[in-house]
Amino acid sequence: MAQDGDWQRDLLRELADGDADLAPGDASPPDARDAAPTAPATRSAPAPSAPVPVHRPARPVDVRAVPPESVPTIDPRLAIALGPPQHGDSVARRAGAGLRRLTSSAGQEVAERTGYARELQQPVTTGRVIAVTSIRGGVGKSTVTALLGRAFNHYRHDPVLTLEADAALGTLPVRMGAESARWSGADLARILTPSMQLADVTDYLVPVADGGWLLPAGRGRAGAMLDVPAYRAVTLALRRYFAVTAVDCETIPGAVARTAMDTCHARVIVAPMTAEGVDGTRQVLDWLSQLPHPALSTTVVVLSAASPDATLDARTATAHLREPGVPVVLLPYDRHLAQGGPIHTAMLGQETRTAAVRLAAEAIRRAVRVR
DSSP: OGGGGGGGHHHHHHHHHTTTOOOEEEOOOOOTTTTSSSOOOOOOOOOOOOOOOOOOOOOOOOTSSSSOOOEEOOOHHHHHHHHOOOHHHHOHHHHHHHHHHSSHHHHHHHHHHHHHHHTTOOSSSSSSEEEEEESSSSSSHHHHHHHHHHHHHHHOOEEEEEEEEEEOOOOHHHTTOOOOOOOOOHHHHOOOOOOOOOHHHTTTSEEESSSSEEEEEEEEEESSOOHHHHHHHHHHHHHTTSSSEEEEEEETTTTTHHHHHHSEEEEEEEEEEHHHHHHHHHHHHHHTTTSSOGGGGEEEEEEEETTOOOOHHHHHHHHHTTTSSSOEEEEEOOOHHHHHHHGGGGGHHHHHHHHHHHHHHHHHHHHHOOO
């Protein structure tokens, strides 16, 4: 006896073998033809054909019915190696800053920060998207996005979103202090519907400790986690719910980065404090100046110092980048940022906090100009 799944095939094979000795059109053996009247030839009933399996396309998995597993942003085996966060400024530097607050220059600093706060708190009619990118990875792109998100969360009273659009295992969730990630941008692109309310959307986002929300690009796995159609769907839909969205893009010339740079309201380009980094960023600015729409007028450059021993002259680098007509914000070396891990606003150096607030004000000012 054959296996249960092949019993029909074996039965059909036996029926075919039983009829193989009969010639076509003959109903009896040759010896019986003379003894019996010729009878009308009968033909055995054709054997039914074997059933053809029907291949139906697999139904798409409903990610809402089968939610993905929550994955830690840092492997627990490595998280124990993180030391206590250190302050961005040394003790001597903090003491000097305290003395400067007692002088007349303190009033000027307060006036500047008040002006930046006024810029950050200006109302927006529709959600503004600010894209952050760079010419290569490892220059502080995710760090700048996190600083932007925290500045907007601190000064604004409407919902703020930080969105990761980097397929190369970006670090934005870690920098924003998220302990785990469950839903990705690609997941949300299949879930969003026009009838959803803000409370429905935030169920799929990660709440940030200092306020606001985070949407990771993936769950700690390498590969293309957010493609161009998914990015377009997510950013277009989420603009209805969030006043400001800071996007951590992949590096130029990635497809998502080009799309983000073209469709955002303002763009931030992070340049490393090196000669080749400044030169490459200047080439990007020259490319933006040739686009049909005025891209340079909504662009801000961040000149990031990743080492306390940088030898490049900051004034010369700033002048080279500012020449096309874009503002340049200098992000100084900060021990807390260089340490890695979650960013604690209170542990940032004074100059870093000022640079972050100024950058956010420059970006939102340009984003609001776009209609």
